[in-house]
Amino acid sequence: MSEHATTVTWTLNGKQVESPPGLTIMEAAKLHDLEIPNFCYHPGLSIAGNCRICFVESNRSPKPVISCSERIAEGLEIQTHSEMALEARNSVMEFQLINHPLDCPVCDKAGECVLQDHSYTHGPDRSRFEENKTIRHTKKLGSTISIWGNRCIVCTRCVRFCDEITGTGELCVVERGDRSVVDVFPGLPIENSLAGNVIDICPVGALIGEDFKFEARIWDMKKTSSVCAGCSRGCNIEVQSLDGFAKRIVARENPEVNEWWICDRGRYDYRYLLAADRVTDASAGGEPIDSDTADSSLNDLVSENGGIVGILVDPMMTCEELHLVNRLSSTLSDCQVAAWSTADGEAESFPNGFTISSDLHPNRAGVGAIIGKDAFSTVAKGLRRSLDAGDIDLLIVFAGFPHPDLEKKWIESIGKAKVRIVFSLQSGSWCEGADLLLPSTAPLEKEGSYLNQDGRLQRVRTLIAAGQQPFPSELVRLQALLTHLGERPRSVSSSGVFRELASSVEAFSDQSHSTLGESGCVLSSGKSAVGSMGGDA
Amino acid sequence: MAFKKVLTRHVGKKDCHTLKFYKKQGGYAQAEDAVKNQDPDALIDLVKASNLRGRGGAGFPTGVKWAFVPKHTDKAKYLVVNADESEPGTFKDRVLMEKNPHLLLDGIIICSKAVGIHHAYIYIRGEFVFAYRRLLEAVEEAYSDGLLGKGIFGSNFDLDVTLHRGAGAYICGEETGMLTSLEGKRGEPKLKPPFPAVEGVFGCPTVVNNVETLANLPYILEIGADAYKKIGPEKCPGPKLFCVSGHVENPGTFELPMGVNLLELINKHAGGVWKGRSLKAVIPGGSSAHVLHADECDVAMDIESLDEAGSMLGSAGIIVMDDSTCMVDALLNIMRFYHHESCGQCTPCREGTGWLEKLVHRIASGGGRHEDLQLIQDVCDRMVGKTICALADAAAFPAESIVKKFPEDFLHAIEQGGSPASRNRSRAAVGGGTDV
Ligand SMILES: Cc1cc2nc3c(=O)[nH]c(=O)nc-3n(C[C@H](O)[C@H](O)[C@H](O)COP(=O)(O)O)c2cc1C
Ligand code: SF4
Ligand code: SF4
Numbered sequence: 005m006s007e008h009a010t011t012v013t014w015t016l017n018g019k020q021v022e023s024p025p026g027l028t029i030m031e032a033a034k035l036h037d038l039e040i041p042n043f044c045y046h047p048g049l050s051i052a053g054n055c056r057i058c059f060v061e062s063n064r065s066p067k068p069v070i071s072c073s074e075r076i077a078e079g080l081e082i083q084t085h086s087e088m089a090l091e092a093r094n095s096v097m098e099f100q101l102i103n104h105p106l107d108c109p110v111c112d113k114a115g116e117c118v119l120q121d122h123s124y125t126h127g128p129d130r131s132r133f134e135e136n137k138t139i140r141h142t143k144k145l146g147s148t149i150s151i152w153g154n155r156c157i158v159c160t161r162c163v164r165f166c167d168e169i170t171g172t173g174e175l176c177v178v179e180r181g182d183r184s185v186v187d188v189f190p191g192l193p194i195e196n197s198l199a200g201n202v203i204d205i206c207p208v209g210a211l212i213g214e215d216f217k218f219e220a221r222i223w224d225m226k227k228t229s230s231v232c233a234g235c236s237r238g239c240n241i242e243v244q245s246l247d248g249f250a251k252r253i254v255a256r257e258n259p260e261v262n263e264w265w266i267c268d269r270g271r272y273d274y275r276y277l278l279a280a281d282r283v284t285d286a287s288a289g290g291e292p293i294d295s296d297t298a299d300s301s302l303n304d305l306v307s308e309n310g311g312i313v314g315i316l317v318d319p320m321m322t323c324e325e326l327h328l329v330n331r332l333s334s335t336l337s338d339c340q341v342a343a344w345s346t347a348d349g350e351a352e353s354f355p356n357g358f359t360i361s362s363d364l365h366p367n368r369a370g371v372g373a374i375i376g377k378d379a380f381s382t383v384a385k386g387l388r389r390s391l392d393a394g395d396i397d398l399l400i401v402f403a404g405f406p407h408p409d410l411e412k413k414w415i416e417s418i419g420k421a422k423v424r425i426v427f428s429l430q431s432g433s434w435c436e437g438a439d440l441l442l443p444s445t446a447p448l449e450k451e452g453s454y455l456n457q458d459g460r461l462q463r464v465r466t467l468i469a470a471g472q473q474p475f476p477s478e479l480v481r482l483q484a485l486l487t488h489l490g491e492r493p494r495s496v497s498s499s500g501v502f503r504e505l506a507s508s509v510e511a512f513s514d515q516s517h518s519t520l521g522e523s524g525c526v527l528s529s530g531k532s533a534v535g536s537m538g539g540d541a
Numbered sequence: 542m543a544f545k546k547v548l549t550r551h552v553g554k555k556d557c558h559t560l561k562f563y564k565k566q567g568g569y570a571q572a573e574d575a576v577k578n579q580d581p582d583a584l585i586d587l588v589k590a591s592n593l594r595g596r597g598g599a600g601f602p603t604g605v606k607w608a609f610v611p612k613h614t615d616k617a618k619y620l621v622v623n624a625d626e627s628e629p630g631t632f633k634d635r636v637l638m639e640k641n642p643h644l645l646l647d648g649i650i651i652c653s654k655a656v657g658i659h660h661a662y663i664y665i666r667g668e669f670v671f672a673y674r675r676l677l678e679a680v681e682e683a684y685s686d687g688l689l690g691k692g693i694f695g696s697n698f699d700l701d702v703t704l705h706r707g708a709g710a711y712i713c714g715e716e717t718g719m720l721t722s723l724e725g726k727r728g729e730p731k732l733k734p735p736f737p738a739v740e741g742v743f744g745c746p747t748v749v750n751n752v753e754t755l756a757n758l759p760y761i762l763e764i765g766a767d768a769y770k771k772i773g774p775e776k777c778p779g780p781k782l783f784c785v786s787g788h789v790e791n792p793g794t795f796e797l798p799m800g801v802n803l804l805e806l807i808n809k810h811a812g813g814v815w816k817g818r819s820l821k822a823v824i825p826g827g828s829s830a831h832v833l834h835a836d837e838c839d840v841a842m843d844i845e846s847l848d849e850a851g852s853m854l855g856s857a858g859i860i861v862m863d864d865s866t867c868m869v870d871a872l873l874n875i876m877r878f879y880h881h882e883s884c885g886q887c888t889p890c891r892e893g894t895g896w897l898e899k900l901v902h903r904i905a906s907g908g909g910r911h912e913d914l915q916l917i918q919d920v921c922d923r924m925v926g927k928t929i930c931a932l933a934d935a936a937a938f939p940a941e942s943i944v945k946k947f948p949e950d951f952l953h954a955i956e957q958g959g960s961p962a963s964r965n966r967s968r969a970a971v972g973g974g975t976d977v
């Protein structure tokens with residue numbers, strides 16, 4: 005054992021406490037459930053110490069000290085609510101508000117604004133400032149972001165983000181004194197692929213996403229914790245929706261995956277949910293049919309087929325959906341399950357370590373772990389060969405791709421199945437001539453789990469309220485089919501399906517939806533499943 | 542013992558700024574001796590023993606500051622000379638750079654040898670174009686004479702000096718603001734610790750010293766610490782440049798022993814208050830200092846004495862105001878400066894400096910109320926000691942002291958519809974005469 009002190013004993017508001025050494029007062033206080041107000045502090049960024057709202061009283065200083073930069077030490081005594089501490093923080097709030105426009109009623113940040121929060125606890129109820137306020141610019145900083153300068157409290161979080169996290173350095177403070185405001189250099193707008201994070205971390209409504217401007221009030225929206233389906237990284241997100249429609253996606257903290265950040269694709273790419281070419285209705289032989297007819301048609305096409313079956317899954321499917329496919333395949337006498345995916349995107353990595361994967365699918369590892377390691381490679385090759393030889397009697401295709409960029413060869417092969425059932429998100433050539441076309445559920449519309457590239461299993465959740473789905477999900481339809489085939493007495497929830505998965509696939513055996521919690525779990529064998537997976541056929 | 546000028550003794554003589562002249566007067570002898578013969582630690586001890594205090598404003602003991610620089614480090618060490626002189630009322634470093642630039646280089650070499658520095662920067666105020674040219678010439682002369690560059694004075698000690706021009710920001714005179722600016726970033730002060738001596742420019746240990754501080758070094762080496770300590774008060778000794786401006790007959794820079802009496806300085810050296818008027822107020826240490834009322838001016842000009850008098854020596858920029866001065870207008874002028882110059886990062890300074898200017902402006906232009914005086918005091922209280930650098934204090938000190946010591950001027954402006962100057966301006970604007 006080392007002889008070094010492993011804790012520091014200090015006093016917080018009269019109570020002796022112990023904390024790990026090296027922490028700032030603010031960090032250490034947080035471990036004791038005391039949140040000290042802050043604006044410029046952000047756990048993911050360097051310490052600027054400029055806003056001064058985190059003032060506390062220390063026995064080691066005649067003046068108040070800032071708790072975001074001052075570190076704890078043996079014997080330190082900190083008062084967070086003494087007269088000196090409160091006066092210091094109240095002072096800062098009074099200064100913060102004198103030039104602030106206080107236009108909360110039309111500000112998109114209202115409801116989650118740190119300035120609002122602190123002015124409730126530290127703000128005077130009336131202002132002693134009767135002079136004219138300073139006016140600062142409102143302008144676009146890039147295609148997606150604008151600055152409402154009058155609201156800027158010059159905390160420099162956004163500037164430090166572009167310096168330290170992306171290394172792109174687009175943002176800077178221009179002017180001095182109370183004219184200070186965030187800007188970009190002429191002709192060099194903020195356009196990096198993580199840019200949207202500056203909107204999340206702006207403590208006030210100074211950085212506004214053009215996408216969300218005037219779209220909804222914060223308090224009206226429903227907030228759903230989920231996982232981004234934009235790539236195999238699986239960043240944690242919060243989907244904010246109104247009446248079942250996504251209004252905004254923001255980053256959700258997960259130190260193990262994405263820290264506090266998400267990329268702009270993850271943030272903005274949900275408009276496909278409402279795309280004009282989205283498949284929303286079932287059809288048979290090109291003719292629209294109602295949902296009930298579609299269900300019985302699915303049941304009939306599968307149960308009446310006695311020949312060779314192929315199933316083509318996609319890595320947008322949840323682990324639960326994949327498990328149901330496995331069940332289906334095992335009830336059919338001659339069935340092979342292969343997987344396909346769209347072309348790779350652009351991988352990107354940033355100085356602080358944030359990476360965006362070129363694999364645009366959230367659950368490739370899940371396919372590997374549940375369907376099989378060779379699903380994309382040898383099995384896929386085999387299925388294609390059988391299709392091309394005209395040997396496949398029934399093909400069930402899953403094409404839940406928001407941006408289908410699919411190989412022509414595959415699409416030709418698909419067309420050679422004698423009977424074809426297609427679940428698809430977007431309409432496209434793979435849907436043409438299908439005997440039965442069914443709408444796919446998009447990632448933000450389903451409950452389940454994804455296994456990311458690092459073997460971490462995480463929950464995805466739907467933003468649509470129960471009973472509000474416009475069409476039955478794959479989870480429902482596949483279970484109904486299994487019931488029809490005499491395979492299970494009744495349908496269960498996605499958590500129930502997960503329980504079945506856990507009891508049938510070793511890698512998932514210790515898990516349940518509740519063990520995954522808000523930030524997921526690494527599967528013991530998940531990593532190896534990912535590591536040894538082949539590429540597409 | 543009669544005081545003999547040291548720093549400016551040759552000012553006014555022909556070609557006093559040239560290397561030839563400087564060397565003829567025995568210049569660079571101390572630097573050469575230091576480089577060739579002196580032990581660095583002994584040099585630091587000598588400067589400590591001399592009680593030399595920084596001349597940039599804060600008055601920190603120079604030898605002590607040098608000793609904070611880590612002795613053993615893999616990093617380069619730097620000296621950054623603070624030549625940003627922008628404190629209102631201060632123009633002493635300018636005289637040295639224009640008239641005696643080699644004295645500064647002499648001091649730079651001594652400091653570099655003592656601390657083990659091989660690269661010094663001179664961060665010079667952007668508006669000082671002439672001083673910049675003079676320094677540039679001096680540096681070039683020194684390089685061609687082997688006083689700078691590789692193996693100076695034929696020793697194995699290397700020293701480069703680089704001039705860097707500021708772009709006209711007062712805040713770049715604050716040491717950490719200067720260092721960030723030198724790094725090519727926006728000139729903003731940084732949180733301390735880490736102090737520059739440990740982590741300064743480019744993340745390396747850095748000595749920051751004022752021009753005048755360094756200019757004292759050759760003399761300390763020449764006469765020794767004991768003799769030096771006898772010039773003026775022992776705790777704060779040495780020859781000192783005092784800048785006198787404002788309502789005096791003979792404004793200028795005067796070299797006198799530290800601790801000279803302020804009234805003697807004004808009356809004897811600066812020719813007394815001009816136009817036969819009487820003294821109203823003096824700001825003794827640059828505009829950032831607390832104002833002194835005329836009857837507080839019988840004070841010695843050194844750090845301790847001015848502290849006791851409730852003000853500070855600061856940069857020794859002495860601004861004299863006669864009895865015709867309206868203190869509301871004087872304060873407005875000062876507040877405009879700090880509002881303009883605050884870098885804007887800390888909330889109390891960013892907002893407080895603007896608020897103060899707007900408040901004083903309203904009083905000066907006739908919209909003042911009695912409660913405003915208390916409000917000025919409150920705003921000052923809420924600024925002092927709550928920011929990253931001392932600019933917020935520098936703005937609050939003149940404000941609170943001028944309001945406190947000259948309430949009658951403020952009451953007059955509040956009750957009579959503004960300050961005299963603003964009343965004149967509005968009368969002129971409607972076609973009336975002025976009564977200057
Ligand atoms: C707002 C502000 C402005 C300053 N401006 C100057 C300046 O123009 N020149 C200077 O030498 N020191 C200035 N200082 C003081 C420096 O921060 C620093 O204390 C000094 O350069 C150290 O050198 P010295 O120890 O030799 O005095 C300023 C300080 C503050 C807070
Ligand atoms: S725009 Fe927002 S994040 Fe950036 S400095 Fe201003 S308040 Fe801070
Ligand atoms: S990096 Fe990948 S998972 Fe993360 S937000 Fe972007 S697309 Fe989504």
Ligand code: SF4
Nearest residue numbers: 884886887890928930
């Ligand atoms: S006190 Fe003023 S000048 Fe100094 S760092 Fe803060 S805002 Fe800038």
Ligand code: FES
Nearest residue numbers: 044055056058072
């Ligand atoms: S949070 Fe500590 S100074 Fe801003």
